[in-house]
Amino acid sequence: MSSETKGTAEKALLRVLRGEILSPPPLWLMRQAGRYLSEYRALRAEAASFLDFCYTPGLAAEATLQPVRRFGFDAAILFSDILVVPDALGQKVTFEQGEGPKLAPILTDEDFAKLNDEIDLRRLAPVFETIARVRSALPPETALIGFCGAPWTVASYMIAGHGTPDQAPARLLAYRNPELVQRLIDRLVEASTSYLLRQIEAGVDAIQIFDSWAGVLPPHEHDRWCIAPVARIVAGIRPHERNVPVIGFPRGAGSWLETYAARTGVDCLSLDTVVAPDWADRSLPRGLAVQGNLDPLALLAGGAALDRAVAAIRDALRERPHVFNLGHGILPETPIAHVERLVELVRREVG
Numbered sequence: 001m002s003s004e005t006k007g008t009a010e011k012a013l014l015r016v017l018r019g020e021i022l023s024p025p026p027l028w029l030m031r032q033a034g035r036y037l038s039e040y041r042a043l044r045a046e047a048a049s050f051l052d053f054c055y056t057p058g059l060a061a062e063a064t065l066q067p068v069r070r071f072g073f074d075a076a077i078l079f080s081d082i083l084v085v086p087d088a089l090g091q092k093v094t095f096e097q098g099e100g101p102k103l104a105p106i107l108t109d110e111d112f113a114k115l116n117d118e119i120d121l122r123r124l125a126p127v128f129e130t131i132a133r134v135r136s137a138l139p140p141e142t143a144l145i146g147f148c149g150a151p152w153t154v155a156s157y158m159i160a161g162h163g164t165p166d167q168a169p170a171r172l173l174a175y176r177n178p179e180l181v182q183r184l185i186d187r188l189v190e191a192s193t194s195y196l197l198r199q200i201e202a203g204v205d206a207i208q209i210f211d212s213w214a215g216v217l218p219p220h221e222h223d224r225w226c227i228a229p230v231a232r233i234v235a236g237i238r239p240h241e242r243n244v245p246v247i248g249f250p251r252g253a254g255s256w257l258e259t260y261a262a263r264t265g266v267d268c269l270s271l272d273t274v275v276a277p278d279w280a281d282r283s284l285p286r287g288l289a290v291q292g293n294l295d296p297l298a299l300l301a302g303g304a305a306l307d308r309a310v311a312a313i314r315d316a317l318r319e320r321p322h323v324f325n326l327g328h329g330i331l332p333e334t335p336i337a338h339v340e341r342l343v344e345l346v347r348r349e350v351g
């Protein structure tokens with residue numbers, strides 16, 4: 001097959017994750033299924049709880065497809081949550097309306113002993129069924145992204161038992177009882193690796209590892225709690241015959257992004273809103289794909305601020321494989337018209 005034929009047959013997102021520079025770049029948005037869409041709010045009302053929603057393939061598949069149908073994004077991301085992993089490890093997880101997640105906190109050896117030794121993949125069967133349904137409904141040019149939370153980020157919710165501004169309970173436990181935190185991280189590395197391998201078998205094209213709380217770690221803890229566990233997951237899924245590319249999102253990693261990229265072996269770095277794209281282009285290994293990093297507030301604001309922010313990101317990353325995205329999840333108040341404008345701005349770029 002000539003490279004040209006092969007190029008046109010492969011999805012744009014995968015071409016960029018494998019190192020090609022495309023203009024216009026592929027585009028999708030973190031948290032693209034969600035409350036800013038009226039059709040999502042209507043669907044959400046059909047399920048009794050958020051976890052029921054995630055575990056009902058008819059609803060979860062529809063939520064995954066909604067933003068692709070409306071905006072023609074280059075990728076769909078599986079509709080689920082990072083906290084289904086603790087749920088499938090036997091920790092009680094609930095989502096209360098307007099309050100976020102609640103989990104029975106793990107603070108002692110006794111709490112840890114209550115977890116399953118292995119992730120219960122049967123409990124997650126509806127997630128794999130969702131992947132199969134989405135796979136068969138997606139246009140051939142649209143990639144499907146599977147995901148998990150990075151061990152540190154998931155552990156920080158398992159330890160605190162709820163969302164916090166700075167994940168102080170997990171950081172404190174990591175100082176007081178590092179052996180316990182290490183056992184929890186090891187359990188999550190194994191659970192996440194098995195979970196991602198099943199997602200790959202069910203049909204996802206790429207994986208994103210969300211480390212939303214990487215940035216709260218002090219320097220001497222980056223390697224132990226963030227980089228090493230993610231590197232083990234990447235090494236664990238690499239041997240899969242489909243060689244599915246991995247996007248890492250170590251939010252807040254800043255000065256240690258280069259080390260994270262080099263040691264974890266991810267194929268693409270998702271940049272948060274404070275990383276300067278021109279710095280990223282100068283500092284990261286040539287050829288490494290980057291994703292990002294429009295400020296969700298610029299998208300909410302729209303107008304000239306949005307136009308300027310999009311142009312600045314593209315100008316800085318024109319010579320590098322780039323997936324256009326936000327620097328964090330889309331906000332529920334975002335007007336649909338601003339997302340439409342973003343699609344137009346990114347797509348009107350001509351080679």
Ligand code: 1CP
Binds near residue numbers: 030079095149
């Ligand atoms: O109906 C509702 O209001 C539930 C809100 C909601 C949604 C839509 C939650 C609860 N999770 C999700 C979906 C979700 N979560 C996706 C779906 C796919 C998509 O992107 O469209 C993904 C990838 C996630 C990942 C996720 N969950 C992260 C990592 C990304 C990030 O935003 O930093 C984190 C930290 C979570 C935990 C979580 N789940 C839900 C909430 C409100 C939170 C944050 C809790 C907190 O810190 O306060």
